[in-house]
Amino acid sequence: MKKYQDDSLTLHTDLYQINMVETYFKDGIAEKKAIFEVYFRKLPFGNGYTIFAGLERVIQYLKGFKFSGSDIDYLREEGGYDKEFLDYLANMRFTGDIRAMKEGELAFANEPLIRIEAPLAQAQIIETAILNIVNYQTLIATKAARIKQVVGEDVAFEFGTRRAQELDAAIWGTRAAYIGGFEGTSNVRASKKFGIPAVGTHAHALVQTYQDDYTAFKKYAETHKDCVFLVDTYDTLRSGVPNAIRVAKEMGDKINFVGIRLDSGDLAYLSKEARKMLDKAGYKKAKITASNDLDEYTIINLKAQGAKIDTWGIGTKLITAYDQPALGAVYKMVAIENDQGEFEDTIKISGNPEKVSTPGLKTPYRIINVASGKSEGDYIALDTENPEQEERLKMFHPVHTYISKFVTGFKAKKLHEDIFVAGELVYTIPNIEEIEMYAKENLTLLWEEYTRTLHPEEYPVDLSQKCWDKKMKKIEEVKAKVQEMID
Numbered sequence: 001m002k003k004y005q006d007d008s009l010t011l012h013t014d015l016y017q018i019n020m021v022e023t024y025f026k027d028g029i030a031e032k033k034a035i036f037e038v039y040f041r042k043l044p045f046g047n048g049y050t051i052f053a054g055l056e057r058v059i060q061y062l063k064g065f066k067f068s069g070s071d072i073d074y075l076r077e078e079g080g081y082d083k084e085f086l087d088y089l090a091n092m093r094f095t096g097d098i099r100a101m102k103e104g105e106l107a108f109a110n111e112p113l114i115r116i117e118a119p120l121a122q123a124q125i126i127e128t129a130i131l132n133i134v135n136y137q138t139l140i141a142t143k144a145a146r147i148k149q150v151v152g153e154d155v156a157f158e159f160g161t162r163r164a165q166e167l168d169a170a171i172w173g174t175r176a177a178y179i180g181g182f183e184g185t186s187n188v189r190a191s192k193k194f195g196i197p198a199v200g201t202h203a204h205a206l207v208q209t210y211q212d213d214y215t216a217f218k219k220y221a222e223t224h225k226d227c228v229f230l231v232d233t234y235d236t237l238r239s240g241v242p243n244a245i246r247v248a249k250e251m252g253d254k255i256n257f258v259g260i261r262l263d264s265g266d267l268a269y270l271s272k273e274a275r276k277m278l279d280k281a282g283y284k285k286a287k288i289t290a291s292n293d294l295d296e297y298t299i300i301n302l303k304a305q306g307a308k309i310d311t312w313g314i315g316t317k318l319i320t321a322y323d324q325p326a327l328g329a330v331y332k333m334v335a336i337e338n339d340q341g342e343f344e345d346t347i348k349i350s351g352n353p354e355k356v357s358t359p360g361l362k363t364p365y366r367i368i369n370v371a372s373g374k375s376e377g378d379y380i381a382l383d384t385e386n387p388e389q390e391e392r393l394k395m396f397h398p399v400h401t402y403i404s405k406f407v408t409g410f411k412a413k414k415l416h417e418d419i420f421v422a423g424e425l426v427y428t429i430p431n432i433e434e435i436e437m438y439a440k441e442n443l444t445l446l447w448e449e450y451t452r453t454l455h456p457e458e459y460p461v462d463l464s465q466k467c468w469d470k471k472m473k474k475i476e477e478v479k480a481k482v483q484e485m486i487d
């Protein structure tokens with residue numbers, strides 16, 4: 001096959017999308033409006049919430065949405081699509097409406113993170129990239145928030161680039177980690193691109209180059225103000241820590257002796273011993289950084305052992321979402337324009353009640369109890385309803401409907417913002433610090449029962465009565481139609 005220039009993201013889609021679009025185009029319905037929603041069905045890592053991330057890149061992708069000349073050449077020469085269809089694709093731009101949660105929003109299972117209203121053809125082609133972006137960034141932001149929860153007031157740094165699934169994952173993963181609460185990254189390009197603090201110590205190679213701890217630390221100290229010495233290359237307690245202290249003493253005010261890093265061995269024992277040595281030498285403020293395959297479980301355990309670690313460097317297990325490498329967000333059609341130009345609900349039925357999609361035009365709200373400042377749950381209402389104006393809401397589990405409560409004295413916070421209207425970007429993208437702050441503030445809305453890392457309570461995501469009734473009606477309609485076809 002001939003080689004083509006890789007000059008656009010528009011073919012970053014699955015072939016079946018293009019083939020479906022070809023069908024719609026030939027049938028004259030490609031410009032019919034359709035509404036799709038992005039949502040996931042199961043929270044990752046057994047966590048009680050996710051942190052939504054990825055919107056900024058979705059926006060960039062949609063702004064640049066256009067098949068390039070080489071995309072069209074490829075489709076003609078390798079795909080065999082005809083001229084009429086290729087001309088249609090070549091002229092395609094994103095002209096739809098997008099509503100979405102803000103990045104840093106808490107998101108739960110079975111609620112729309114993003115709602116896409118666009119000509120069927122466009123809506124179909126963009127599915128793959130949107131899911132690709134949102135699934136990964138939301139997953140990593142959530143993993144980071146889980147780890148940060150355990151790290152607490154200590155500092156967490158992202159060190160994962162070398163182990164990430166290739167370049168893009170490292171870059172966007174570290175951005176997601178920052179949104180999830182990490183304080184810095186070792187990836188310099190990510191720092192430059194996103195304005196995240198770049199942080200770092202030094203590697204074993206420095207010590208191996210000079211072949212002894214003392215010389216290596218001294219040479220480093222002569223060339224850098226801020227110094228964190230990696231003390232475990234030969235013998236942590238007999239050589240590494242004593243030589244770090246020796247160099248700190250010799251250099252005095254010429255350096256800022258930030259502390260030491262431990263990267264192997266028993267991190268609890270070594271950190272406690274190193275702490276005693278640093279304190280005894282008068283370096284009570286020197287910090288101990290630890291790294292080596294850390295995750296939330298090891299960190300909880302190290303803390304339980306009384307480890308004296310102040311800064312946590314976390315790589316592999318964060319950036320690869322080691323224990324659950326994918327979030328299963330899906331993209332499902334909830335309505336399509338009929339011949340009269342009105343939206344008609346669509347549904348996907350499943351034997352598993354959790355997998356039945358919820359039809360219709362709807363918006364998620366967070367119901368916040370004004371007295372406690374805590375969230376009562378999320379509430380998905382039809383666009384024709386406005387829970388912001390209700391005095392009393394009935395909230396009930398959408399599958400186990402007997403689980404219900406009445407809520408008064410609440411504020412209903414709309415969870416969707418307008419992002420694109422008729423293809424125009426109408427949203428001001430916040431900066432990364434604002435997004436991180438927003439995530440942090442959002443977490444304060446949850447009772448601890450939902451944020452604990454082990455077996456959290458299930459946070460309610462309920463449908464309004466009208467939304468639920470509509471869903472049941474649609475299920476009955478579809479079942480009757482299927483029965484009719486069988487009979």
Ligand SMILES: Nc1ncnc2c1ncn2[C@@H]1O[C@H](COP(=O)(O)OP(=O)(O)OP(=O)(O)O)[C@@H](O)[C@H]1O
Binds near residue numbers: 265293305
């Ligand atoms: N006190 C501890 N309690 C629980 N887990 C620990 C403790 N100390 C270290 N770990 C974790 O144990 C795992 C393996 O540590 P191990 O001591 O085998 O590494 P190492 O062989 O010393 O390091 P490396 O292979 O990188 O040289 C790592 O994930 C590390 O974070």
Ligand SMILES: O=P(O)(O)OC[C@H]1O[C@H](OP(=O)(O)OP(=O)(O)O)[C@H](O)[C@@H]1O
Binds near residue numbers: 159162263291315
């Ligand atoms: O352990 P992670 O959470 O992925 O954190 C990043 C790791 O990267 C560096 O190790 P390096 O690549 O030098 O290898 P090593 O420590 O495994 O020998 C660093 O010393 C950490 O151990």
Ligand SMILES: O=C(O)c1cccnc1
Binds near residue numbers: 160
């Ligand atoms: O700066 C560090 O200590 C660092 C950077 C990347 C990976 N591991 C450690």
